[in-house]
Amino acid sequence: MIEIKDKSKCSGCHSCMNICPKNCIEMKVDEEGFWYPEADKEKCIKCGICKKSCPILNDMSIQNNPKAYACYNKNEEIRKESSSGGIFTLLASYVIDNDGIVFGAAFNQNFEVEHIEITNEQDLSKLRGSKYVQSKLGNTYLKIKNYLNQGKLVYFSGTPCQIDGLLCFLCKKYDNLICQDIVCHGVPSPKVWKHYLKQFSLEKNASILFRDKSTGWDSYSFTIKQKNKFTQLFNNNEYMKVFLKDLCLRPSCYNCHSKSLHRNSDITLADFWGIKEVCPEMYDNKGISLVFINSKKGKQLFNKIIKDIKYQEVDINEAIKYNPSFFKSANIPEKRENYMNNIFNNQFDKYSKKYTKLSIWLYLKIFMYKILSVTNFLKD
Ligand SMILES: Cc1cc2nc3c(=O)[nH]c(=O)nc-3n(C[C@H](O)[C@H](O)[C@H](O)COP(=O)(O)OP(=O)(O)OC[C@H]3O[C@@H](n4cnc5c(N)ncnc54)[C@H](O)[C@@H]3O)c2cc1C
Structure with a gap:
């Protein structure tokens, strides 16, 4: 029976739900708004086909020549x-x-x-x-x-x-x-x-x-x-x-x-x-x-x-x-957990701005870069 213990190991592809011969898997939305499979323990016959259809539990890697x-x-x-x-x-x-x-x-x-x-x-x-x-x-x-x-x-x-x-x-x-x-x-x-x-x-x-x-x-x-x-x-x-x-x-x-x-x-x-x-x-x-x-x-x-x-x-x-x-997955920002825990209780733009504004160091870096580009342009 499919059971999601580690959310990073489920992409929400619905494969297990589609394949279940007893129709006992439902895709339920979690507090962040993502779908995860949940099997009805009463109806499940433990055939294991859901696990065999999971692209994360099974190795899908291939070699080709793109x-x-x-x-x-x-x-x-x-x-x-x-x-x-x-x-x-x-x-x-x-x-x-x-x-x-x-x-x-x-x-x-x-x-x-x-x-x-x-x-x-x-x-x-x-x-x-x-x-x-x-x-x-x-x-x-x-x-x-x-x-x-x-x-x-x-x-x-x-x-x-x-x-x-x-x-x-x-x-x-x-x-x-x-x-x-x-x-x-x-x-x-x-x-x-x-x-x-x-x-x-x-x-x-x-x-x-x-x-x-x-x-x-x-x-x-x-x-x-x-x-x-x-x-x-x-x-x-x-x-x-x-x-x-x-x-x-x-x-x-x-x-x-x-x-x-x-x-x-x-x-x-x-x-x-x-x-x-x-x-x-x-x-x-x-x-x-x-x-x-x-x-x-x-x-x-x-x-x-x-x-x-x-x-x-x-x-x-x-x-x-x-x-x-x-080829590279996104890095988890340190602030992600905090953001996702609080966004739904706050006004979207106002709250998000706190997380998306440029840090003072990055702001200064961009500012300096622009000044240098203009100075170089004038020199040329
Ligand atoms: C969530 C997401 C992230 C992306 N990230 C990148 C990236 O980091 N770098 C990059 O180079 N390209 C990225 N792309 C792909 C890129 O934006 C174009 O979709 C792709 O290049 C095709 O462009 P097109 O002009 O040929 O056709 P378009 O007409 O622009 O493409 C439409 C196709 O995209 C599919 N599509 C649209 N939204 C979704 C969705 N939410 N889920 C699944 N399929 C979808 C549609 O089914 C349709 O087949 C991303 C696309 C999406 C949806």
Whole structure:
């Protein structure tokens, strides 16, 4: 029977809940707002299948030979709406055009994030763009298994731990399954996200952009599009600051088992943050994707979209130098426990500011750096 004694060893992938033959596992929300499995001791028949489907209890490591590419979608509109270079939309469109089903993360009507299935092009906009909140999978793995067994082509997009969860749940290889993960900094608590949103009167048709690129890709904004629009540069927005300072990530994200150069997905998508250094001729501040092709299946799909992208192969070791989230888990900030213990009893922005403000030393360092840059510029 699955029992979570150490929260850092559960990514909340829902695999155990999906596989239980007695339906006796429920995903319960803890005080921080993260899901953990809880088995009904009365109903459990101790078959142990839940433990066999856990991607953390089982070794998921592999060795492969990934290739890295800098690329972006030639369609400027889609690229603008996407977080990086808009590659996800092209891959997913190909699957839909071939009568396939795409699973990815979307907002529901309460602005919570959950995985949904899409079978037509128009609905792809629901999945487009990063949502910096842990996405609820529910019974997604069971639905995928059903489609796979019917011979349908399925594309699953998620965090690396969600991919590992799916593959461990399926327990066998399917030729009609394509897995695409993202490079993941870590997933914030859905409860913290809900708490942040309390300060807004959200209209039913509001759209929330974590990565509004109208202010540039590398100086993006957090925007709520509605009659009463709200927009803030990411480094002025308290939710984004709390996320990027690792204050509200899931405990397992500080010891991620799925980060590696050798991934179980067919394709990995990321922001190419080092583009100015590695491939400066492609940089235009509109969003460049770093794409890893991890398998033969991934390569075949990538070849199908090649006419619609601008791309260049790059040295994989150079590329990941600028993207530590690729292989390194976030460090647990000393202040995390205190922050998570008190945030829900306080007003979000006011309380978070105490944790996100620059220390006097860092402030002075930035100030000195700016003074030196101006002095050097004047000298030249
Ligand atoms: C929580 C999170 C952390 C990230 N951290 C980094 C990072 O540190 N470094 C980096 O280079 N890139 C990171 N990314 C990935 C990056 O932001 C882009 O999502 C990725 O490069 C794909 O961009 P795109 O332009 O091709 O497509 P987009 O259209 O921007 O990507 C959409 C895809 O992302 C998936 N997605 C969105 N939100 C979630 C979610 N909450 N959970 C699971 N899947 C989701 C959707 O299902 C869809 O498939 C992160 C993404 C998320 C969601």
